[in-house]
Amino acid sequence: MSSGSRVSSSDPAFLRRVANGVTIELRVQPRARRTMLGPVTGTLRASVTAPPEDGKANKAVIDLLAREWHLPRSVFEIARGAGARDKVLGISGEPDAIAQRIANWLRQRVGNHG
Numbered sequence: 539m540s541s542g543s544r545v546s547s548s549d550p551a552f553l554r555r556v557a558n559g560v561t562i563e564l565r566v567q568p569r570a571r572r573t574m575l576g577p578v579t580g581t582l583r584a585s586v587t588a589p590p591e592d593g594k595a596n597k598a599v600i601d602l603l604a605r606e607w608h609l610p611r612s613v614f615e616i617a618r619g620a621g622a623r624d625k626v627l628g629i630s631g632e633p634d635a636i637a638q639r640i641a642n643w644l645r646q647r648v649g650n651h652g
Contacts, residue, residue: 569588575606
């Protein structure tokens, strides 16, 4: 198995499969009015009410993703952008299973409208 990233044609633009899981790119809005997660024109956006101090917003993002995708918090790590709004998160586990879980969540979110 290659250690490089690979893309399946069915994967959303923000997701890359890697040997030990997947990575996702997302844009975070700290201090939002409400916590929410959703796709916006090919990008994954996470809004959290937590402030961006002392890692609080990062923890809130991981909590949100874990809850939405029904994954344990322990499988998430911030790979890049810990102090930035644009982040890359790693999710460890079986890449195909994680990608399918996220694809199912995305289909439920956007419905059949595109």
